Amino acid sequence: MAALRDGLGAGEAAGSASSPVGSGVEVVLSSEPAAPAPRCPHGPTLLFVKVSRGKEDTRRFYACSACRDRKDCNFFQWEDEKLSGARLAAREAHNRRCQPPLSRMQCVQRYLKFIELPLSQRKFCQRCQQLLLPDDWEKHREHQVMGDISVTQLKRPSQLLSPLENKKTNAQYLFADRSCQFLIDLLSTLGFRRVLCVGTPRLHELIRLKASGDNKPNIKSLLLDIDFRYSQFYMEDSFCRYNMFNHHFFDGEAALEVCRTFLQEDKGEGVIMVTDPPFGGLVEPLAVTFKKLIAMWKKGQSQDNNHKELPIFWIFPYFFESRICQFFPSFCMLDYQVDYDNHALYKHGKTGRKQSPVRIFTNIPPNKVILPVKEGYRFCPLCQRYVSLENQHCEHCNSCTSKDGRKWNHCFLCKKCVKPSWIHCSVCNHCALPDHSCEGPRDGCFICELSESRSREKVIR
Numbered sequence: 001m002a003a004l005r006d007g008l009g010a011g012e013a014a015g016s017a018s019s020p021v022g023s024g025v026e027v028v029l030s031s032e033p034a035a036p037a038p039r040c041p042h043g044p045t046l047l048f049v050k051v052s053r054g055k056e057d058t059r060r061f062y063a064c065s066a067c068r069d070r071k072d073c074n075f076f077q078w079e080d081e082k083l084s085g086a087r088l089a090a091r092e093a094h095n096r097r098c099q100p101p102l103s104r105m106q107c108v109q110r111y112l113k114f115i116e117l118p119l120s121q122r123k124f125c126q127r128c129q130q131l132l133l134p135d136d137w138e139k140h141r142e143h144q145v146m147g148d149i150s151v152t153q154l155k156r157p158s159q160l161l162s163p164l165e166n167k168k169t170n171a172q173y174l175f176a177d178r179s180c181q182f183l184i185d186l187l188s189t190l191g192f193r194r195v196l197c198v199g200t201p202r203l204h205e206l207i208r209l210k211a212s213g214d215n216k217p218n219i220k221s222l223l224l225d226i227d228f229r230y231s232q233f234y235m236e237d238s239f240c241r242y243n244m245f246n247h248h249f250f251d252g253e254a255a256l257e258v259c260r261t262f263l264q265e266d267k268g269e270g271v272i273m274v275t276d277p278p279f280g281g282l283v284e285p286l287a288v289t290f291k292k293l294i295a296m297w298k299k300g301q302s303q304d305n306n307h308k309e310l311p312i313f314w315i316f317p318y319f320f321e322s323r324i325c326q327f328f329p330s331f332c333m334l335d336y337q338v339d340y341d342n343h344a345l346y347k348h349g350k351t352g353r354k355q356s357p358v359r360i361f362t363n364i365p366p367n368k369v370i371l372p373v374k375e376g377y378r379f380c381p382l383c384q385r386y387v388s389l390e391n392q393h394c395e396h397c398n399s400c401t402s403k404d405g406r407k408w409n410h411c412f413l414c415k416k417c418v419k420p421s422w423i424h425c426s427v428c429n430h431c432a433l434p435d436h437s438c439e440g441p442r443d444g445c446f447i448c449e450l451s452e453s454r455s456r457e458k459v460i461r
Contacts, residue, residue, distance in 0.1 A: 026051050027284050028060060038091075040075035041098035042066040042226070043248030046285060047079060065245035065285060066226060100228040104241070104251045107231040115154070122149040129161055131232050155209050157233040158202045173340040175202045175276070182336070183274065183313070184210060186369065187219060192311070193270035196262060196293070197223045198244055200276045200315075201230060208238070222262045237262075244277060247289040263293070263310075264300025271297065272311040276338075279317055279358075287327035290314070314361040318403040324361050334360040335388045336371050337405060355405045 028047040037044040045062040052058075060079040067073035077083070083091075102110070114122060114131050123132040127143040130136075153160050158174050175183075180203050187195060187207075197204040204223040211218035223230065224242035228250075231241060240255040242248065249255040263271060273293060277286050290312070297310045309330060316324065321333050338358040362369070366385035371377035377386045382393050383400050391402040394410050394417050401417035402408045408417040411431050413424050418431040425431065427438045 024051065025049070027282050029284055029288055037246075038062055038075075038077055039095060040064045040073055041095050042073060042246075043243045043250070044246045045075055045077075046246065065248075066243055068280065099250075100231070102231070104231055104236060104255075108235060111232060111235075115151075119148050119150065123147050124149050124160060126162070129229050154233060155212070156205055157230060158205060161227075161229055175200065176339045176341045177206070179338045179340075180206045182372065184219075187272065187274075189370070190272075190311075190364065190368065191270070192272045193219055194262060194265065194272075195219060195221045196259070196271065196273040197221055197225075198242070198273060198275035198277075198293075199225055200274055201225055201227070203274060203276075204238075220262075222259065224259065244275070244289050245281060245285045247292045259293075260296055260299075263297040267302055268297050268300040268308075268310075272313065274313040274315070276315040283320055283323040283327065287324075291327075309363050311364055312362060313364075315358060316361060317357045318359045319357065321361070321403065328361075328363065330363045331361045332363075332366050332385075333403070334362065334366060334369055334371070335377060335386060335391060335400075335402075335405070336360055336369075337388075357404060359403075 025048050028049050030047075037047065039045065042064055044065065046065045047060055048063055049060045050058045062075070062077045062079065063070075064073035064075045070076070110131065110133060113133055117134075121134060123137065123140075124130070124146045125132055125136075125140045125143050126146060128140065130140075131149070132140055132145065149160075163174060183203055184207060195203070195207055197207075201223055204221045207219055207221040211220070221238070223234065223239045224244070225239070226241065226243050228241050230239050233239075236254070237258055240258055241250040242255070242259075243250070249259070265271070273290070275290070294310045298306070301308065312328075312331075314324060314328075314331070315338050318333060325331050336359065337356040338360065339356045340358075366383075369386065371386035376389045378389055379385070380387050380391075380393055380400050382398070385400075387400040388402065388405045390405060390407045391400045392407050393400050394408075396410050396412075396415075397417055401410075404419065406420055409420055410417045411424055413429075414431050421433060422431040423434055425436070425438065428436075
C-alpha cells in the first residue's frame with residue numbers, strides 16, 4: 001500500500017546516503033535506547049533531531065512514527081521533558097480513545113455472522129466503511145449504504161473500501177491488477193509457498209483469491225497493514241494490524257505470534273516478504289523494522305541454513321536506491337515499473353518523466369527474475385538481467401545504467417551516466433538540472449512541515 005507523504009521523505013531522495021546535504025530533520029535510531037519511547041495512538045514514537053550543516057545537533061524530540069502531519073497525530077515531546085502523572089494518564093486515555101471501536105475478536109465474530117446472512121441482508125456503510133449486521137441498520141439509515149454484498153466483494157475488500165486520501169499520512173495507492181498478476185506469477189515461478197505482505201493489501205487478496213480457485217498447490221499469504229478496516233474481512237491468521245515504521249503489532253503478543261509462526265513454518269523455507277511502504281517514509285526506520293522481521297524468520301532456521309537471507313521484494317521509488325542498498329548491500333534494483341490503479345502519475349504505458357518511478361528492490365539474483373518481454377523488457381547478456389528497452393548498456397560504466405526507463409548519457413567529467421535532462425555544472429562540479437540552485441536545498445523542519453528539498457517532481461526529473 002504505497003502512501004505518498006510530504007515533508008521528511010522528499011528530502012531523502014536528494015540527500016546522500018549518510019547525511020543531509022543542507023539542513024533538516026533526521027530520525028535518531030539506537031540499538032539500545034536509554035529508555036522506552038513514549039507512545040502515541042500509532043505505537044512507540046520515533047526520536048528526531050533538527051540538524052544544520054556546520055552546526056551541532058539541537059534539542060531532540062519524539063514524534064509519531066506514522067504521521068508526518070501533526071493535524072493527524074499531534075504527538076510531540078522533548079526527549080528530556082518530564083511529564084506529570086496526570087499528563088501521562090491523560091495521554092494513555094487519549095491513545096485508547098483513538099483506537100478502532102471494535103476489538104480484533106469482535107471484528108472476527110461480526111464477519112462470521114455477516115457471511116451467514118442471506119445476500120439481501122448483507123449491507124455495507126460507505127460513509128462509515130463498515131459491514132453492517134441487521135442490528136446496525138437503524139443507526140446507519142441516513143448514510144449511503146450498499147446492499148447485496150457478494151462473497152466476491154468480500155474477497156476483494158480493497159475495492160469495497162474507499163482509499164484513504166490524506167497524502168501526508170496514509171494515502172493508499174493500490175497496485176494495478178497488472179502489477180499484482182506479474183508479482184503473483186513471479187512468486188509462483190520462483191517456488192515460494194508463503195508471502196508475508198507488509199502493506200500490500202491488494203496483492204494479499206489476489207493471492208488468496210487465486211488460491212481459492214486453483215487446483216495447484218496454494219500460496220498462503222499473511223497481511224500486515226496499519227489500516228484497521230481490513231480487520232472486518234480477515235481471520236486472525238491472515239491479517240495483523242501493524243505499523244511498519246516501529247514494528248508495532250496493535251493486537252499485542254497474539255498478533256506477533258501469528259507473524260512468527262507464519263515466518264518460521266517449515267523451518268523458514270518457501271517464504272518471501274513483499275512490502276510497499278509509504279513513499280515518503282524514512283528508509284532508516286523501515287530498514288530497522290525489516291531487520292527485526294528477518295531476525296524473527298532466522299530464529300526458525302536450522303544451524304545449517306543460518307547463512308541464508310530472507311527473500312524480500314521491497315517496492316519503492318528508484319531514487320531511494322542508495323539509501324536502501326546502504327542498509328541491505330545484497331539488494332539490487334529491478335527495472336520493472338510498478339503501477340497503481342488510483343495514482344494519476346504512476347501508470348503503466350506512460351513515457352518520459354511520466355513513467356512510474358516505482359521499482360522492486362530485492363536480494364534475489366536478478367538473472368532469476370524474468371520480466372515480461374511483451375511489456376518492453378529485454379535480457380542484457382552482459383549485465384545478466386532484464387532491463388527496459390531504452391536502458392542501453394554503457395561500455396564505459398560496463399552496465400545498463402538507466403534508473404528511470406529512459407536512455408541515460410555518459411558524462412566523462414562525472415565518470416558516470418546521468419539523466420538525459422541533466423547537464424554538467426562547472427560551479428557544482430557535477431551534473432544537475434539546468435535550472436538547479438547551486439546554493440543547495442533549503443532548510444526543512446518537522447514542526448513547521450517545510451520540505452527539506454525540491455519538490456518530488458523535480459527529483460523525478
